[in-house]
Amino acid sequence: MDLNGDGYMDLLSGSWPGELFFFKGLADRTFAPPEMLKDKSGELINIGGGIREEQNMFGDADRAKTMILITGTADWQTTDEGTFVIYRGQRIKSTPEKPLATTGTASTVAPADWDGDGDYDLIVGDIKGNVYLIPNEGTATSHAFGKEKQLQTGGQPLKVESRAGPCVADWDSDGDLDLLVGAEDGSVSLFRNTGSAKSPELAAAVQLVPPGKIVYGAGAPKDPQRGIRSKLCVADWNADGRPDLLVGDRATQRPDRPEPTAEEKAEYERIRTELESLNSRSSELQEKIYGSSRVQDKEERDKIEKELAEINERTRFLRSQLPREYETHGWVWLFLRK
Numbered sequence: 001m002d003l004n005g006d007g008y009m010d011l012l013s014g015s016w017p018g019e020l021f022f023f024k025g026l027a028d029r030t031f032a033p034p035e036m037l038k039d040k041s042g043e044l045i046n047i048g049g050g051i052r053e054e055q056n057m058f059g060d061a062d063r064a065k066t067m068i069l070i071t072g073t074a075d076w077q078t079t080d081e082g083t084f085v086i087y088r089g090q091r092i093k094s095t096p097e098k099p100l101a102t103t104g105t106a107s108t109v110a111p112a113d114w115d116g117d118g119d120y121d122l123i124v125g126d127i128k129g130n131v132y133l134i135p136n137e138g139t140a141t142s143h144a145f146g147k148e149k150q151l152q153t154g155g156q157p158l159k160v161e162s163r164a165g166p167c168v169a170d171w172d173s174d175g176d177l178d179l180l181v182g183a184e185d186g187s188v189s190l191f192r193n194t195g196s197a198k199s200p201e202l203a204a205a206v207q208l209v210p211p212g213k214i215v216y217g218a219g220a221p222k223d224p225q226r227g228i229r230s231k232l233c234v235a236d237w238n239a240d241g242r243p244d245l246l247v248g249d250r251a252t253q254r255p256d257r258p259e260p261t262a263e264e265k266a267e268y269e270r271i272r273t274e275l276e277s278l279n280s281r282s283s284e285l286q287e288k289i290y291g292s293s294r295v296q297d298k299e300e301r302d303k304i305e306k307e308l309a310e311i312n313e314r315t316r317f318l319r320s321q322l323p324r325e326y327e328t329h330g331w332v333w334l335f336l337r338k
Contacts, residue, residue: 001111003120005141012037014107014124017073018046036073037122040137040144044088046072047124047132047148048105051087053098068092070102096294096301108231112168112177116198119143123151123179125164130157131181151179153191153202160205161185169234171243176200182230186212186249209335212249220252220326226333227251242337249333252326260323271318278318282311 003010008025013034015021023031037045049072074087083094085102094100106127114121114133122134122145131151138144151158158181165182171190172178176197181189188209195201212226227249237244260268285308288295295301 001120003111003143005139012109012111012122014109015073016104016106017102018049018071018105018107018126019073020045020107020109020122020124037145039134040146044072045122045134045145046105047107047134048126048128051090051092054101066098068094068098068100070100071105072102074102076102096289096296099290106163108163108165110166110168114168114177114200116176116196123166123168124148125166125181127163129160129162129164129183131159131164131166131179151191151202154204158191158202160189161187163229165229165231167232167234169243171234173243180208180232180234180245181205182232182247183211184229186210186214186226186228186230188230188232188245188247208245209247212251214250214252216252216326218254218325220254222254222256224253224329224331225251227329227331237334238336240337244337245335247333247335249331251329251331253329254326255324257323268322271321275315275318278311278315282308282315285311 001010001012002008002025003012003022004024008027010025011023011031013021013023020037021034022037023034025031039045051068051070054067054069070085070087070092072087074085077084077086083100085092085094085100092100104127108125110123111120112123113119114123115135119136119138119140120143121136124132124134126132132148133151134148135146136143137146160181160183163184167180167182168177169180170177171180172192176193176195177200178193179191179202181191183189187207189205190208191202191205193200194203209230212228212230214227215221229250231248233246234243235246236242237246285304288304289301295304
């Protein structure tokens with residue numbers, strides 16, 4: 001995809017925080033360092049990003065009533081003055097009354113000439129399952145992205161289960177662009193374009209691929225199986241003139257290892273017992289930091305935070321000594337078109 005029309009292939013990527021990253025293609029077929037895409041007003045593009053206050057984040061009226069939630073790329077900073085988050089030039093302090101948290105929109109992006117005017121628009125999915133059009137109001141060589149618009153189907157906002165992963169292609173070979181969307185449950189849905197190349201209208205979803213499955217813990221499968229969080233690519237894989245479907249996923253698999261000895265089993269049980277004790281103590285300390293009776297004295301809070309850090313370090317070490325019950329993989333599955 002040549003986003004800036006300079007004759008070199010570029011890359012676009014979404015991100016967990018939500019910003020969209022542009023990797024400019026260079027003459028030697030490498031890529032420049034990524035840049036966050038901006039809209040025509042110069043603002044970074046992150047649909048649903050920003051700073052807002054969340055009430056009752058913990059679901060408990062006795063705990064912190066208000067939390068400042070920052071959605072987007074941010075850096076944490078701890079100094080003698082306290083804990084801060086740096087977000088788009090702002091330095092925001094976390095306090096017991098209003099603790100900070102960061103999250104993301106899990107954006108995915110598919111460039112496409114959605115309105116048939118000769119330049120690339122952006123189709124963006126988010127963690128809630130929404131899919132948006134960001135129109136290019138510039139040109140093929142000088143993009144200027146406008147305000148996002150949620151795509152519609154049948155007069156209603158287009159939405160999948162969650163973690164929408166859009167892909168744009170002429171799936172039915174009728175000369176206009178259709179929309180395929182992967183979802184958190186591993187399914188793939190087709191929203192056929194019943195309009196035209198310049199004025200798309202999307203039909204109701206037709207499921208092309210059913211949901212997958214993911215199992216955590218000892219029940220994870222020994223052999224590969226389709227997982228969740230579908231991410232898509234359409235291509236004529238076997239050169240038969242029909243578009244095929246490639247689906248990436250997130251899956252688990254049980255490691256192939258020998259049965260542990262009696263001595264190893266005893267050691268694993270000891271580690272698990274210690275982990276239970278550490279987890280219990282960690283909950284007590286977090287209650288003192290964030291709960292209704294949270295400690296106000298700075299010296300006492302520092303002691304609690306130091307102990308909590310030591311517990312976290314010990315917990316990480318102990319977990320590293322236990323055999324993994326499962327491993328996480330990302331498979332790519334090929335679905336050939338009939």
